[in-house]
Amino acid sequence: MRIFSETRPDINMAHKTRRFRIENLPRVTPETRWRTEAMRSYAQPLLLWFTRGQGRITVAGVTHGFGPHHAVFLPANTMHGYEMTGQVFGTAVYLPPDRSLNLPEEPLHLRFRDVQQQAELSNMIENIQNELKSDRPGKDRAMLAHAGLLSVWLDREVDGGDRQDLHPDAARRLAAAYSAMVERDFKHGQTINYFAAQLGVTPTHLTRCCKIASGRSASALLADRIHFEARRLLTETRRPVKEIADELGFNSAAYFTRAFQKQTGVTPTTFRKLS
The missing domain is CATH 1.10.10.60 (Homeodomain-like)
Known part of the structure; x- marks a missing residue:
């Protein structure tokens, strides 16, 4: 995927890549529970990768259970909130609202039983995170390229993976x-x-x-x-x-x-x- 010209940098590139953010899922206290449980949305796409623990997540008005090795992709401006049973570990990946990434346009809830699938997703997130922490030349291009690969990977998993139907009736x-x-x-x-x-x-x-x-x-x-x-x-x-x-x-x-x-x-x- 060619993100921008080699001879003329995209003037919007710095703005787009500043929207990348990766955070560990927060440790919730009674005072901060509203930050995860209350309905909210973000102006950029979000991938939630749960690696441990379980709970319930409401996406676009529909509630499902989640557990270890569940991934939930939320397009920009998707209303959601999740309740955790005990401590939940995982990662929140905030992606830039860049149409060239061809990210899914509908919410996804995927479960990965295969160890290789789990490792692939964790590695792709880690690749973006490593670029975020670095100051190497080409950092911005690399992050967008990794995000593009993540988008392709999600498409493939939707076609052949264990996907929950969020709107069955x-x-x-x-x-x-x-x-x-x-x-x-x-x-x-x-x-x-x-x-x-x-x-x-x-x-x-x-x-x-x-x-x-x-x-x-x-x-x-x-x-x-x-x-x-x-x-x-x-x-x-x-x-x-x-x-x-x-x-x-x-x-x-x-x-x-x-x-x-x-x-x-x-x-x-x-x-x-x-x-």
Whole structure:
């Protein structure tokens, strides 16, 4: 794969490769559990490689169990969250939103029983990580090349591997469609009635399908997504509470404070001080 011209470097290359990031899955405490369990998304593709432990992961409104040697690929802006049973070990690989990589356009959940498959994926992640840590010439090109190989490998495993069907029935397909709408519109102050009408179903039917797919109601998924964003903004910025409330579609700071306290048990100001 030729990523850019040998004689004229791509002016966007540095920006794209800065989006590479590899982290160990976090050690969760009661105070930080929301960072993994609450519904959220990222503006870039993400590969989760679980190597030890087990739990449940919700991807686009549909919940499945995961265990050792499960890989979950999430395209950019895919709403998700996962709950861990005990300590889980693994790696989160954040990839650049570069169309030339031809990464999958739909979420994937793959299980690898074969030791060689497990080693191949771990080695590809390690290759990217080694380049990230290095200062060798051609580092940016090398990372994109390794990411391209990872994309090809995922395509091959989808064709012949042990893949979980994330949307095996109408209920889960509806939950996935709802999840995509929530991710797009959760800051606009819309109600469940609005989302149900857009999907051509009743609010009762939408909630029933969400409970089948994820064990949670439609309103719980929406609230979870909104309040993850609220907690993120409170911990990662110094923006006033009123400004955060406005961005998230609340009519007033007082209404936001009541809703936040109901969801988290503390006020936004207290949460910020404790974080």
